[in-house]
Amino acid sequence: MRRGWFRRTGWRHLVGIVVVVLVLFPVVYVVGAAFSATGDLTRLFPSRLSLQNFDTLMNTPRYPYWSWFRNSLVVCLGSATLSVLLGALSAYAFSRLRFKGRDLGMATLLLFQIFPGMLLVVALFLIMVQLKDLLPAIGLGTHAGLILVYLGTSLGGNIWLLKGFFDSIPKELDESALVDGASHTQIFFLILLPLARPMLAVAALLSTIAALNDFVLASALLSGAERWTLAVGLYQFVNAQYAQFWGPFAAGALIAATPVVVMFLVLQKAIVSGLTQGSLKG
Secondary structure: HHHHHHHHHHHHHHHHHHHHHHHHHHHHHHHHHOOEEOOOOOOOOOOOOOOOOHHHHHHOOOOOOHHHHHHHHHHHHHHHHHHHHHHHHHHHHHHHHOOOOOHHHHHHHHOOOOOOOOHHHHHHHHHEEEHHOOOOHHHOOHHHHHHHHHHHHHHHHHHHHHHHHHHOOOOOHHHHHHHHOOHHHHHHHHHHHOOOHHHHHOOOOOOOHHHHOOOHHHHHHHHHHHHHHHHHHHHHOOOOOOOHHHHHHHHHHHHHHHHHHHHHHHHHHHHHHHHHHHHOOO
């Protein structure tokens, strides 16, 4: 009976346990390093707990952690908001309107997503240098310029994601609203956008995570410690010539994960609903 139970369902529990261990291991390791009194990374569970790493993180003048935290919030929220809004507007146009170049435009967006952002660093740097001379507010070294760069790298994926969802909404809703005298703007904001709320939450979460985790573009386009984002700033703790402060680095990474966790908890139902509907309707 035990062998039959393992063949039917037991192996699934075993696979689930292995997956949970693999997922939680990095989290437990970072938490242990953050609260370790010695900053020792050789142990999964520290021998002595302490808040010394957090104190070092907050009270080191050359490492303005809260400035990096604020910069990351501004960049993440700005890029996610614009990406979701413009992505939804573009997805509505590609899904509901018929115009010349529609299929070519969608194919071009898909083609651009093939190339990784790392290949664009040099070109983006040169563009931002020229843009700084014309429009200093959005040029090299500004958060607004970095938001525009993130917008360009994430907008294509969000358009494809939201277009697939809009395609699943019956067009009879649009036709009924048009008969009643509604405009395309009213249809979009009052009918389709509320229905697409779960998928908007998914797009917002993905855009936020991508902007928060980015290091390559932020390090190339931002200069000065007061303008760095968290990814660039925390790197300085482990980039010292003669010492690596892994304890404060882990403490900073733990605090940096808080906005994403809070965002996921707030939008949990919408995210699960959006992912489920996307898998069924896409």
